[in-house]
Amino acid sequence: MLSHKAKYALKALLYLAEQDENHISKTIEIADGANIPKKFLEQILLDLKRGRFVSSKQGKFGGYYLIKSKNDITxxxxxxxxxxxxxxxxxxxxxxxxxxxxxxxxxxxxxxxxxxxxxxxxxxxxxxxxxxxxxxx
Amino acid sequence: MLSHKAKYALKALLYLAEQDENHISKTIEIADGANIPKKFLEQILLDLKRGRFVSSKQGKFGGYYLIKSKNDITxxxxxxxxxxxxxxxxxxxxxxxxxxxxxxxxxxxxxxxxxxxxxxxxxxxxxxxxxxxxxxx
DNA sequence: TATAAATTCTATAAATATAGTATAGTTTAG
DNA sequence: CTAAACTATACTATATTTATAGAATTTATA
Structure with a gap:
């Protein structure tokens, strides 16, 4: 069975994959869109960043975006x-x-x-x- | 991943399947043969009994034996x-x-x-x- | 250029659940 | 009476899930 973490990670990646290219999604946006507890999601996104699936931009107007092709994330x-x-x-x-x-x-x-x-x-x-x-x- | 319980259950069933028909194996025998902590194995064998994979005979000279064909246990x-x-x-x-x-x-x-x-x-x-x-x- | 705001990032705490093992005995059959 | 299955439970450790609090970073704007 998948942990919630893994499930949420998939849903977050799916959310990011559905956005326009060059769009940067902030955590709260992903949390609302994919129905994930925000603070939990923060940790998950950091894990995904360490795994080089996504990257982030800090500060105002910052957020997360995919850096790996959606065809290559299994x-x-x-x-x-x-x-x-x-x-x-x-x-x-x-x-x-x-x-x-x-x-x-x-x-x-x-x-x-x-x-x-x-x-x-x-x-x-x-x-x-x-x-x-x-x-x- | 399998829990230890499931792994031990498989090994215990395997042990039983390797015995001659009509042979009754006591817990300690299975524990030694398959390298499983005895008390933990007791619980597992009871679970296997409830699941109707094995049956048991109580008392002196008691023990466990398969009641389901080894071809049918998946x-x-x-x-x-x-x-x-x-x-x-x-x-x-x-x-x-x-x-x-x-x-x-x-x-x-x-x-x-x-x-x-x-x-x-x-x-x-x-x-x-x-x-x-x-x-x- | 200084400040404020928005955001990621970090660390840790807490609550709950699960896993694994051990303890102590009861019941049953020979 | 003894050897075995059976029952119940309690303990320890770890993992999971979520929450809390704040530090660090970037950008906008006064």
Missing amino acids: LAEIHRLFDGAIALLPCASLNFYEPCSDCKTESECSLHHGLVLIRDKTLKAMEGITIASLVKK | LAEIHRLFDGAIALLPCASLNFYEPCSDCKTESECSLHHGLVLIRDKTLKAMEGITIASLVKK
């Missing part, structure tokens, strides 16, 4: 940024790999192989969902 | 029993459906459709992984 990336690994266990994860403490060896672990299969399929599906694919036409 | 079912919905948000879930409070209507929600796509794919993948498919030959 659900998989947002999931990883806010909710971490896509795999069902760390031992099956590409980006958040960790060995299980309760397995002797990975090849002996009967779960490992099945979980890698699942990871490959969900990853492929999640990489197919982009912000652009979600934007209402 | 990762999807275990996920649902211990970790709930497979979908990324409740509004996209079949078995744990709940509307989002922050969306006006579902059809207007730009996330909804994409998340249903993902759910269908991961569900299909998870239903393909059975205990039988995981058991070492």
Whole structure:
């Protein structure tokens, strides 16, 4: 399941993607438009900035805008940024790999192989969902 | 990500599936064999019993055994029993459906459709992984 | 050029929920 | 009487979600 943070991040990106190019959206505008608690959204936007999905302009008339193409922002990336690994266990994860403490060896672990299969399929599906694919036409 | 509970449940089922038919395994035996904290495992086995995956015999010489075919126990079912919905948000879930409070209507929600796509794919993948498919030959 | 206003940015607190584990016992069957 | 499942609960730690308070930065304007 997605955390609220990840869900709100997606909705915020979607909001930004729907604006005219060169438009700068301030937080309160996004919060109202996408129905997100403003102060929570501030933190999320900063995370998105650190992840180089958006950039910001400070001061009066400042705000946020996309710096990554909406075709290149995938659900998989947002999931990883806010909710971490896509795999069902760390031992099956590409980006958040960790060995299980309760397995002797990975090849002996009967779960490992099945979980890698699942990871490959969900990853492929999640990489197919982009912000652009979600934007209402 | 799977909770430890779900992971341990899978390993316990796997252990049971590897035993001879008619063999009854006591908790401590499964705990040692699959490297699971015994008291935690007790709770998990009871959950599996309530879910009608295993049954038990009480008293001396008691223990647990599978009552569902290993071909019919899927990762999807275990996920649902211990970790709930497979979908990324409740509004996209079949078995744990709940509307989002922050969306006006579902059809207007730009996330909804994409998340249903993902759910269908991961569900299909998870239903393909059975205990039988995981058991070492 | 100084000041005020609008905004992002930072840090932290609080409330709630969840996860994981441990404790202590009751009940049942052999 | 003993070994096992079963029940209840309590504790600890962590994560999540949201809120609070203010610092820093930019721009407009007097």
